[in-house]
Amino acid sequence: MTSSLFLFNTSSRKKELFTPKDPERVTMYVCGPTVYNYIHIGNARPAVVFDVLFRLLKREYGTVIYARNITDVDDKIIAAAQENDESMSAITTRFTKAYRDDVSALKTLAPTLEPLATEHIEEMIQLTEILMNKGHAYLAEANVLFSVQSMKDYGALSNRAIEDMLAGARVEIAQYKKHPGDFVLWKPSKSGEPGWDSPWGFGRPGWHLECSAMAHSHLGQDIDIHGGGRDLIFPHHENEIAQSCCAYGGNFVNHWMHNATVDIDGEKMSKSLGNIRTVRDLLKNYRGDVLKLALLSTHYRSPLNFSTALLEQSEKTLTSFYNGLREVDEIPIDEVNIADTSFYEALCDDLNTPLAISELHSMTKRINTGSLSEKRIAKSQLLAAGSLLGLLDCEPNAWLQGGLDLISISPEEIDSLILERDKAKKAKNYARADEIRGLLTGKGVLLEDSSDGTRWRRSSD
RNA sequence: GGCUCGGUGGCAGAGUGGUCAUGCAGCGGAUUGCAAAUCCGUCUACGCCGGUUCGAUUCCGACCCGAGCCUCCA
Secondary structure: OOOOEEEEOOOOOOOEEEOOOOOOOEEOOOOOOEEEEEEEHHHHHHHHHHHHHHHHHHHHHOEEEEEEEEEOEEEHHHHHHHHHHHOOHHHHHHHHHHHHHHHHHOOOOOOOOOOOOOHHHHHHHHHHHHHHHHHEEEEEEEEEEEHHHHHOOOOOOOOOOOHHHHOOOHHHHHHOOOOOEEEEEEEEOOOOOOOEEEOOOOOOOOOOOOHHHHHHHHOOOOOEEEEEHHHHHHHHHHHHHHOOOOOHHOOOOEEEEEEOEEEEOOOOOOOOOOOOEHHHHHHOOOOHHHHHHHHOOOOOOEEEOOHHHHHHHHHHHHHHHHHOOOOOOOOOOOOHHHHHHHHHHHHEEOOOHHHHHHHHHHHHHHHHHHHHHHHHHHHHHHHHHHHHOOOOOOOOOHHHHHOOOOOOOHHOOOHHHHHHHHHHHHHOOHHHHHHHHHHHHHHHHEEEEEOEEEEEEOOOO
């Protein structure tokens, strides 16, 4: 409680002091995945960024209700189901599990709640009815549409005027819309398509509806933080605001937060561009900790250029932290108040993770160079800081020797070769000793001689 | 066209009106049988042009270049 948390608010385009409506119960809603495919590393960015925020808020306030939805009804899912000749729920069940596995491999905590759209159809129908009754929605050819002209501040979040929305329209506009910007709350389902009975016939919800309904039913009025990718600002979040404010009154959200994209060669990674890297594939070559650190190595509001070089560097960085930790493995840790550190201060300044990571380096340096008592403090701080990021929770040796099966030799064989090399060294047979070192290097095993004997770790390349 | 956001050293990436980011890589050294790890030292910066200022990478303006949203998207 020593630092003040400042967060950039998309709505005001400024950093603002974060002041929860109820400090005893902080509420955060983050847009989760549409589950019809494996997620890519760009989808993982909000999961990781808001995980750090979740941890930080818990540290500051204690109780945080973090909801991250699963969109399990959607046209893309229906299309995928038809393509694979399976049911929508078969697809969504499979990819919901895959999503949870992937983000958990990235060392993120499970949110407090993971509401499913299909389990909130009733709430969505109710919300639509309210909007109809208040004159914000109308029925047109079996679609229920939200009328953007019925709301005076429509477009405020993304700073665009309703009049301008025609200008850039690149998409054919349905004839039955009163205004081109009007969006679907409820749409009819054809036979064979999934749907639910409603006052407007058999159908399904529009995309934006679920977040408004679920945020309201789980988190209540005026939630503290709503997060998601920058590309959701318009139309998704704009439309959520329209629905929620017009139906329930209030502000809907006090702090809007948006992470920038993950890019490949300076271009946004997206399914439509076909330049995606799935988390699943990346995890075959890199540990989740590496991916997480990579995603945190750029400030969340700046585009992150994704590359192999970035991952290699992140891996090296983690290894250097663990190298330090291994040296002080025997030193006990103390309770430290992480809030007193520059590390914490950096996080409290709109989640400045790159600066926070530089403080991790500085703590590691103190582990390597400090007096015994300094080492002890630095180790305690480094571990506490790591845990606030959801990193550095491995045994140093397990990290340095383990991970992916990139070494083609068993630990037993390594140990016996080390033994043989020790004997050769004692006999001053350096030729044989170097031969063994070379042999192991070839297998990705790096030997390190020290006064306590020889130890090994996986080589980084 | 409208609305946003950027351009920092070989790379990644913070930040600031006036000595230092940080990491990786490089170079020199210490240490080592040789290495590794670690340590010490060290070189490359703030897109371009003006303005404000004692002083600007940092503020203001123009320009150039790039990205995002306006369509499903994290």
